Amino acid sequence: MASERVSANAASYRLAVTTRPSIALAVGSIAFFGALAALPAFAARDLIQDLIFVFYMLALAQCWNLLAGYAGLVSVGQQAFVGLGGYLLFALTIFGRLDPLLAIPLAGLIAALFAIPTGLVVFRFRGAYFAIGSWVVAEVYRLVFAQFKQLGGGTGTSLPPFVTNEIAGIEWVKALFDVRTPAARDIISYWIALALAAGTIAAVYLVLRSRRGLALFAIRDQEVTAESVGVDNVRTKLGVYVLTATVTGMIGALIYLQKARISPDAAFAVLDWTAYVILIVVIGGIGTLEGPAIGVIVFYLLQRYLADFGTWYLILLGVIAIAIMLFAPKGIWGYANQRFGLVLFPTRRRLVRS
Amino acid sequence: MAGLADTIIQGVLLGGLYALFAAGLSLTFGIMRLVNLAHGDLIVLAAFAILALASWLAVDPFLALLVALPLMFGVGFGLQHVLLNRALGHGILPPLLVTFGLSIIIQNGLMQGFTADSQRLQAGAIETASVSLGGGVTVGLMPLATFGSAIVVILGLNFLFYKTPLGRAFRATSDDLEIAELMGIDHRRIFSIAMGVAMIVATVAALYLGMRANFDPTIGPARLLYAFEAVIVGGLGSFWGTLAGGVIIGLAQTIGAELNPEWQILAGHLAFLVVLVLRPRGLFPRALD
Numbered sequence: 001m002a003s004e005r006v007s008a009n010a011a012s013y014r015l016a017v018t019t020r021p022s023i024a025l026a027v028g029s030i031a032f033f034g035a036l037a038a039l040p041a042f043a044a045r046d047l048i049q050d051l052i053f054v055f056y057m058l059a060l061a062q063c064w065n066l067l068a069g070y071a072g073l074v075s076v077g078q079q080a081f082v083g084l085g086g087y088l089l090f091a092l093t094i095f096g097r098l099d100p101l102l103a104i105p106l107a108g109l110i111a112a113l114f115a116i117p118t119g120l121v122v123f124r125f126r127g128a129y130f131a132i133g134s135w136v137v138a139e140v141y142r143l144v145f146a147q148f149k150q151l152g153g154g155t156g157t158s159l160p161p162f163v164t165n166e167i168a169g170i171e172w173v174k175a176l177f178d179v180r181t182p183a184a185r186d187i188i189s190y191w192i193a194l195a196l197a198a199g200t201i202a203a204v205y206l207v208l209r210s211r212r213g214l215a216l217f218a219i220r221d222q223e224v225t226a227e228s229v230g231v232d233n234v235r236t237k238l239g240v241y242v243l244t245a246t247v248t249g250m251i252g253a254l255i256y257l258q259k260a261r262i263s264p265d266a267a268f269a270v271l272d273w274t275a276y277v278i279l280i281v282v283i284g285g286i287g288t289l290e291g292p293a294i295g296v297i298v299f300y301l302l303q304r305y306l307a308d309f310g311t312w313y314l315i316l317l318g319v320i321a322i323a324i325m326l327f328a329p330k331g332i333w334g335y336a337n338q339r340f341g342l343v344l345f346p347t348r349r350r351l352v353r354s
Numbered sequence: 355m356a357g358l359a360d361t362i363i364q365g366v367l368l369g370g371l372y373a374l375f376a377a378g379l380s381l382t383f384g385i386m387r388l389v390n391l392a393h394g395d396l397i398v399l400a401a402f403a404i405l406a407l408a409s410w411l412a413v414d415p416f417l418a419l420l421v422a423l424p425l426m427f428g429v430g431f432g433l434q435h436v437l438l439n440r441a442l443g444h445g446i447l448p449p450l451l452v453t454f455g456l457s458i459i460i461q462n463g464l465m466q467g468f469t470a471d472s473q474r475l476q477a478g479a480i481e482t483a484s485v486s487l488g489g490g491v492t493v494g495l496m497p498l499a500t501f502g503s504a505i506v507v508i509l510g511l512n513f514l515f516y517k518t519p520l521g522r523a524f525r526a527t528s529d530d531l532e533i534a535e536l537m538g539i540d541h542r543r544i545f546s547i548a549m550g551v552a553m554i555v556a557t558v559a560a561l562y563l564g565m566r567a568n569f570d571p572t573i574g575p576a577r578l579l580y581a582f583e584a585v586i587v588g589g590l591g592s593f594w595g596t597l598a599g600g601v602i603i604g605l606a607q608t609i610g611a612e613l614n615p616e617w618q619i620l621a622g623h624l625a626f627l628v629v630l631v632l633r634p635r636g637l638f639p640r641a642l643d
Binding site for chain 2: 068072074076121124125127128129131132133135136137139140143144146147154270271275278282286311312314315317318319320321322324325326329
């Protein structure tokens with residue numbers, strides 16, 4: 001794909017990005033995507049609901065991975081944009097009477113508009129201070145949204161049935177799969193979640209393969225050096241910050257369409273929308289595109305089988321986060337990559353003999 | 355007029371509590387560039403330690419504090435020695451994630467040990483005692499003692515930093531780790547002692563936190579944010595700056611609460627962001643990092 005000839009002395013080399021497994025994956029993933037899209041025809045409703053969770057956590061993890069793993073922006077405040085997206089969905093559908101299918105992308109766009117001034121404020125923090133700074137900003141978002149009495153204030157509110165039951169295409173889904181309204185709603189959410197997850201992976205991959213991606217790698221590896229060779233650090237980082245806020249806002253809108261009930265404490269929860277997401281990324285492998293996909297599967301299994309243990313489950317998650325950071329900081333995929341040289345989403349440019 | 359003066363005095367005194375939250379954080383920022391996301395939870399842990407000791411030994415919280423202080427020094431020293439020293443020196447991510455994991459473990463561990471119920475340190479008559487400043491303004495003895503303790507703690511920290519051999523080692527490690535090593539300083543040991551000292555300050559903060567209002571295992575992260583705000587507003591590297599930062603956050607919260615009780619916390623955060631935008635390095639910066 002992206003190859004250009006480089007004339008060396010005698011032998012001829014070309015610049016390559018793709019690897020053989022990556023081409024196989026590209027073909028395989030299109031087939032896999034098609035199969036997932038058709039899944040509601042066979043799968044039980046609780047599997048569909050579980051997969052919605054897996055897909056939106058995967059999309060959130062890819063966003064955080066792009067921020068922290070590539071742009072060096074270790075944010076503990078991404079819940080700001082999840083909650084913002086959720087509240088925007090409620091406002092746009094209840095007061096604006098928009099169809100949720102339209103409200104989700106619009107929520108993403110508005111989140112992007114919020115992200116620009118927010119980014120300019122939090123970018124005053126460097127490195128580790130950025131983490132707590134972004135957390136403070138997320139708290140400001142939570143406290144401000146708790147002031148909107150029309151949206152339930154501090155206690156929150158529910159989506160009225162006229163929003164949830166009249167999503168565009170719901171009648172068609174009901175007829176096609178012969179299901180009732182709640183199940184049809186889940187199927188539509190499932191498709192949106194699938195599209196968001198696939199779209200996020202594609203978007204992150206395209207960013208990383210682009211010129212901007214090279215700039216990001218440079219910033220990740222050595223910020224000052226990157227600046228000295230002509231990378232505009234602030235602009236590159238702001239671009240990534242706004243992009244991830246847009247996607248995170250859309251995911252937040254989807255999450256709260258699916259939950260149909262919102263409150264400031266839940267929508268801006270640091271545990272649900274940032275701590276779990278960070279855990280997914282570090283388990284799988286930070287700074288790789290494959291890592292979050294592996295991490296989300298591990299996290300789903302932990303959640304499914306151990307969440308009943310309540311506080312002990314959360315203590316275990318904390319122990320896992322610490323253990324990974326101390327003993328395997330590159331996560332599962334980083335380990336596999338190092339050991340077997342396996343790369344499915346190649347972003348590195350290599351010289352190969354042609 | 356008395357109302358306004360009252361609000362301002364309450365705000366300043368509240369700032370003393372926030373400075374106590376912040377001083378330990380400021381110390382670990384300064385010496386080892388460690389942004390400890392579990393700092394708030396460690397304060398809450400200390401409050402529960404005082405609570406447990408007070409009821410176990412059947413003494414009042416002030417006496418329990420004396421037992422809790424060396425205990426928490428040990429906790430800080432051990433934590434740094436076993437865990438945090440390993441996380442330092444490999445970029446910003448490991449210390450952030452290790453302390454974030456620690457925060458979750460402490461919160462849920464306390465939940466397991468003490469349930470989610472609200473607790474309070476009972477100090478008896480001193481809780482409600484107050485002194486009159488004239489002009490119809492009275493202040494509680496408790497907030498006054500908190501502020502006084504903050505000043506004593508900062509005097510103590512400044513003495514430790516600038517007048518003792520240990521403080522010299524702290525400053526040397528902070529300025530240049532490698533050179534300090536060459537001079538025979540074991541930076542890991544210095545870091546562990548620094549964390550122990552930070553926990554001593556956190557335990558003093560915990561005493562006043564627990565006597566001032568109810569606390570439960572989940573309130574740590576909010577205390578971390580107030581502490582962080584005080585440090586940044588004051589400017590890195592200056593303990594008196596941290597006190598000033600705490601006072602500004604305390605004032606903003608008290609004035610915000612006066613306007614509308616729901617705005618208390620929000621006003622503090624907004625004051626912090628305004629200072630950050632106008633003076634990115636804080637009001638009294640000393641260190642460059």
